[in-house]
Amino acid sequence: MTRYLGRRVLLAVPTAAGILVAVFAIAHLAPGDAASALARGGRRVPPAAAAELRRIYGLDRPLPEQLWNWTRRAVRFDFGRSFQDGRPVAERIREALPFTLALNGCALVLTLLLGIPIGVAQARRAGRAFDRIVDGVLFALYSMPSFWIAMLLLALFSVRLGWLPLFGASSDLPASAGVVARGLDRARHALLPVLCLTYVSLAFFARMVRSSVAAEIPKEYVVAVRARGASWTRAIWGHALRNALLPLLTVVGLMIPGLLSGSVLIEQIFAWPGLGRLFYGAILARDYPVILALSTLTALLTLASILATDLLYAAADPRIRRG
Amino acid sequence: MGSLFRGSASGRVGLALLAVLAAAAVLSPVLASDRPLLSFGSEGPGLPAMAAYPILGRLVPAGRPGDRSVLACPIPYSPQGISLRERLEPPSGRHWLGTDDLGRDVLARIIAAAPVSLSVGLVASGISMVLGLLLGGIAGYAGGIVDLAISRLMEVVLCFPTIFLILALVAFLPPSIWTVMAAIGVTSWPEEARYARAEILRAKTLDSTLALRAAGARPARILFRHLLPGALPPVLVSATFGVASAILAEAGLSFLGVGVPPPAPSWGGILGISEAYLDQAWWLAVFPGIAIFLTIAAYNLVGEAWRQALDPLAIAPARTMGRGRWRQRRSIPAASIR
Numbered sequence: 001m002t003r004y005l006g007r008r009v010l011l012a013v014p015t016a017a018g019i020l021v022a023v024f025a026i027a028h029l030a031p032g033d034a035a036s037a038l039a040r041g042g043r044r045v046p047p048a049a050a051a052e053l054r055r056i057y058g059l060d061r062p063l064p065e066q067l068w069n070w071t072r073r074a075v076r077f078d079f080g081r082s083f084q085d086g087r088p089v090a091e092r093i094r095e096a097l098p099f100t101l102a103l104n105g106c107a108l109v110l111t112l113l114l115g116i117p118i119g120v121a122q123a124r125r126a127g128r129a130f131d132r133i134v135d136g137v138l139f140a141l142y143s144m145p146s147f148w149i150a151m152l153l154l155a156l157f158s159v160r161l162g163w164l165p166l167f168g169a170s171s172d173l174p175a176s177a178g179v180v181a182r183g184l185d186r187a188r189h190a191l192l193p194v195l196c197l198t199y200v201s202l203a204f205f206a207r208m209v210r211s212s213v214a215a216e217i218p219k220e221y222v223v224a225v226r227a228r229g230a231s232w233t234r235a236i237w238g239h240a241l242r243n244a245l246l247p248l249l250t251v252v253g254l255m256i257p258g259l260l261s262g263s264v265l266i267e268q269i270f271a272w273p274g275l276g277r278l279f280y281g282a283i284l285a286r287d288y289p290v291i292l293a294l295s296t297l298t299a300l301l302t303l304a305s306i307l308a309t310d311l312l313y314a315a316a317d318p319r320i321r322r323g
Numbered sequence: 324m325g326s327l328f329r330g331s332a333s334g335r336v337g338l339a340l341l342a343v344l345a346a347a348a349v350l351s352p353v354l355a356s357d358r359p360l361l362s363f364g365s366e367g368p369g370l371p372a373m374a375a376y377p378i379l380g381r382l383v384p385a386g387r388p389g390d391r392s393v394l395a396c397p398i399p400y401s402p403q404g405i406s407l408r409e410r411l412e413p414p415s416g417r418h419w420l421g422t423d424d425l426g427r428d429v430l431a432r433i434i435a436a437a438p439v440s441l442s443v444g445l446v447a448s449g450i451s452m453v454l455g456l457l458l459g460g461i462a463g464y465a466g467g468i469v470d471l472a473i474s475r476l477m478e479v480v481l482c483f484p485t486i487f488l489i490l491a492l493v494a495f496l497p498p499s500i501w502t503v504m505a506a507i508g509v510t511s512w513p514e515e516a517r518y519a520r521a522e523i524l525r526a527k528t529l530d531s532t533l534a535l536r537a538a539g540a541r542p543a544r545i546l547f548r549h550l551l552p553g554a555l556p557p558v559l560v561s562a563t564f565g566v567a568s569a570i571l572a573e574a575g576l577s578f579l580g581v582g583v584p585p586p587a588p589s590w591g592g593i594l595g596i597s598e599a600y601l602d603q604a605w606w607l608a609v610f611p612g613i614a615i616f617l618t619i620a621a622y623n624l625v626g627e628a629w630r631q632a633l634d635p636l637a638i639a640p641a642r643t644m645g646r647g648r649w650r651q652r653r654s655i656p657a658a659s660i661r
Contacts, residue, residue, distance in 0.1 A: 018479035026491050143620035145571055147578050148594060148612035155601045155608055260484035265575050269598070279487060280579060283494045295491050299482040
């Protein structure tokens with residue numbers, strides 16, 4: 001186990017380094033330097049900002065030295081100040097991070113809570129009408145762009161019916177409002193964005209659960225469990241599902257970048273003050289420090305989640321850890 | 324390819340949808356144009372709408388501006404035809420799918436956007452397929468340190484949430500449709516590379532490969548002439564899903580206003596406009612979304628049917644529970660594909 005663990009973590013180091021180099025390379029793709037790219041957008045660049053940029057990237061230095069400096073700063077998470085309001089990038093990210101984590105966390109939990117029962121129910125009735133109909137619905141959901149569904153839901157529930165708030169993460173409540181009222185307000189704001197993020201990953205995940213459980217059910221050990229007198233429900237939930245869940249762990253790890261991607265569009269539509277919205281605002285304002293910081297951060301977050309699921313997988317499956 | 328999907332109704336639906344889409348894309352200049360399809364003037368008949376085609380257009384008589392229109396296009400509006408007196412008109416007999424904030428016909432714009440979206444999807448997916456085949460093939464065949472390095476590179480690309488990476492690329496590169504294609508292509512190849520690598524790893528150990536090596540064939544020749552063609556089918560399946568996600572990514576970028584630059588029509592772009600008019604123009608939000616949905620569904624359906632045709636084991640006979648009955652879906656034997 002220790003050997004596998006060590007090897008897996010060691011392999012993540014070059015990947016993390018690769019992420020830093022990739023972000024560095026993207027920043028250097030810009031024709032001219034970042035300061036002139038800023039000017040190209042038809043904006044007057046204050047000399048202070050241009051100097052700040054050149055200082056940040058040390059653009060007068062040789063390339064290897066620039067790369068080294070960038071890595072050193074990135075590791076300490078020193079990305080300088082945002083061009084938009086002059087505040088430290090790390091501070092802006094700290095403010096936005098909880099909102100994105102809340103949104104994606106809810107979506108992930110809902111996906112697992114709904115996806116597993118749906119997939120298992122389908123696998124139990126594999127090939128029958130129920131399976132086919134649910135599969136068709138999931139397939140259709142999977143093919144619907146989430147930003148389209150978001151707009152339709154917004155138009156229906158917030159604009160036409162007026163049941164849900166139009167945008168933001170909370171409303172201005174009077175100071176006297178209690179915890180319950182505030183919680184309800186938050187939930188009303190989060191409902192549609194969470195729904196939009198959930199349905200895509202749910203459609204994807206439930207189909208994976210269905211196919212991996214359906215592949216376990218015909219195996220002999222399931223029959224053996226039945227032969228010992230256990231019910232089908234027990235044989236499937238207690239035995240087949242447990243074996244089927246193992247490979248699904250990896251899928252969950254790979255769903256994280258998808259959720260983060262989705263939140264750029266969804267947060268934008270619902271004006272949810274999270275990382276996705278911060279990133280998009282930075283793109284429009286050509287706020288390079290924020291762009292570089294968030295590209296690095298989201299990639300490293302994803303790497304961490306992939307690593308975590310790989311290690312969980314090894315902990316759960318002895319075949320992997322023995323190599 | 325038709326015979327490939329004989330066992331799959333949904334695959335055929337997908338193919339049919341794709342055919343309709345491709346036809347709409349190819350015919351878009353004559354389907355929606357304010358110029359007449361057929362006109363008649365002092366110089367004889369002319370085909371003004373057809374003259375809009377890139378090369379073919381030069382071969383047909385374009386007619387003259389004052390010519391008498393004999394036959395109008397099915398949708399007699401230009402996708403760029405601004406008409407401020409007809410702003411935000413709901414669907415009607417005149418404008419079947421309504422008009423947008425500048426009075427442009429929505430149906431004309433949706434049709435004109437089809438070739439844009441499809442070409443972005445195909446080119447981006449093509450880029451990622453070529454990159455994936457090359458890198459995945461080399462990784463699988465070379466093994467060792469090369470494999471390790473390429474696998475790390477794959478992991479690096481996988482780690483970036485796609486939209487973040489594409490947006491960053493689009494922010495740093497000059498805005499154009501080529502930037503969008505390239506950005507989507509270079510961010511999505513690891514999926515194809517994974518399939519190519521796995522296939523090469525398997526084929527590398529075959530006796531036929533050993534025979535090639537014994538005969539003195541160079542590694543490059545073995546890889547590119549003999550092994551990679553065999554890896555093509557699973558990679559093509561993956562690339563079919565890739566077209567769907569590339570079109571989705573393009574639509575998302577255009578929705579945000581950083582994809583296909585205006586005034587070129589795009590489905591995502593129309594949806595983006597609708598955001599400002601959610602309370603008054605539902606048709607702007609509904610119809611372009613349906614176009615995106617149908618396109619993505621078509622590619623996913625074809626990809627799914629193709630994958631099942633390649634790998635009949637993926638839909639292994641499923642035992643229907645509780646009845647002790649085995650039910651087998653009709654599937655195509657693997658041999659019929661090669």
